[in-house]
Amino acid sequence: MAQRGAKNRTVGAAVLALTAPLALAACGGSDSDAAAGGGAGGEVTSLTVQDTFVTDPGATYYGELLDSCGQANGVTIERNSVPGGDIIARTLQQASSQTLPDILSIDNPDVGQLAAAGALAPLGELGVTAEGISQGVVDANTFEDELYGLQPTTQSLALFYNEDILTEAGIQPPTTWDELKTAAAALTEGNRYGIAFSAPPTYEGTWQFLPFMWSNGGDETDIATPETAEALQLWVDLLSSGSASESVLNWGQEDVNDQFIAGNAAMMINGPWQFPVLAENPEVKYQVVPLPAPEAGGTVVAPLGGATWTVPETGDDARKAKAAAVVQCVNSDENMVDNALTNSSVPTKAELGEQVVAQDERMQAFVDVVPDLRSRTAKLQDEWPTAATAIYTAVQTALTGGASPEEALQQAQNG
Secondary structure (H helix, E strand, O other), X not given: XXXXXXXXXXXXXXXXXXXXXXXXXXXXXXXXXXXXXXXXOOOOOEEEEEEOOOOOOHHHHHHHHHHHHHHHOOOEEEEEEOOHHHHHHHHHHHHHHOOOOOEEEEEHHHHHHHHHOOOEXXXXXXXXXXXXXXXXXXXXXXXXXXXXXXXXXXXXOEEEEXXXXXXXXXXXXXXXXXXXXXXXXXXXXXXXXXXXXXXXXXXXXXXXXXXXXXXXXXXXXXXXXXXXXXXXXXXXHHHHOOOOOHHHHOOOHHHHHHHHHOOOEEEEEEOHHHHHHHHOXXXXXXXXXXXXXXXXXXXXXXXXXXXXXXXXXXXXXXXXHHHHHHHHHHOOHHHHHHHHHHOOOEEOOHHHHHHHHOOOHHHHHHHXXXXXXXXXXOOOHHHHHHHHHHHHHHHHHHHOOOOOHHHHHHHHHHO
């Protein structure tokens, strides 16, 4: 197999063990090509797809979209959906046994791990480009200078607020960190907290902290800096002042939304995937604005999420070419917009965002940050999990009073 990328990276022994059998498959295809719908010189009539959309609306939406894109490209789609927590281990096993699907949808931070294992084909070699897509999204789907994933939509974080509560209190949605602390304190009353966010010792906690760290100039390559400590101090201040519940240490983002719906939080940090749940509670009148910046006029740099579509390295050029065509169809402009409207997300092409906002003005806060969205994995690639763990560990230590933000970050970074 040709070397992919400009750098020679060292991957773990477990990953390396998987690439040897995969290399054999890449040279001549597997014995199951004919049974799987052609390839290895024959006509490709069907493709296998593996994704993580096990619940609606995604399950039904992607089933119909894949069938449509398959039909447009002359193939039938054989689809298998598995829980998101299982897909990486399953894919690595498939790489080892040479049973990879033709098309694979994964969470974008997982691109680096699978690309490093040799399980994904570079899309550039298949004629696929990411023209017009936000640079942060492109970075998230790139490993060693090669594009491996094409992502139609993305999600991020913003500030949700209860219109009735803020209006009654005469408070405008905060736009800076100082305004956030002032507003959260003023809105805290009885059983109601001013602000709710998610800070558990998981990647979810890291995800929620990243926009504060990045917007203040912090960086995942070195978290023990004054910039990151200042961002963490903001969270400590919100908690120690009583403006946020100590339960944020255990809340996931769904828990935060539940507290917001119940009226136990006047504001919350969350994403557009909560829109369908909020729609089931029409008594909650809410609006969404961008997250507050450290200072007035500052740029909010938020992380990007969302599923990306890849072409596994099956070793069959004909099948990979047909799979790439289907991936391009899934990522067409029309499908990007339809996808965003169906699945409460935003197109990865900023120019398409206005079509989503026209349907729900509350999406504006998420559309606005698309040009500045940042990839969690672009700098550290497959080493990102180590940094993510250090970040949420430091957040937990500081919020529980185990150490100052500066000390917590230094301790976490030193491992």
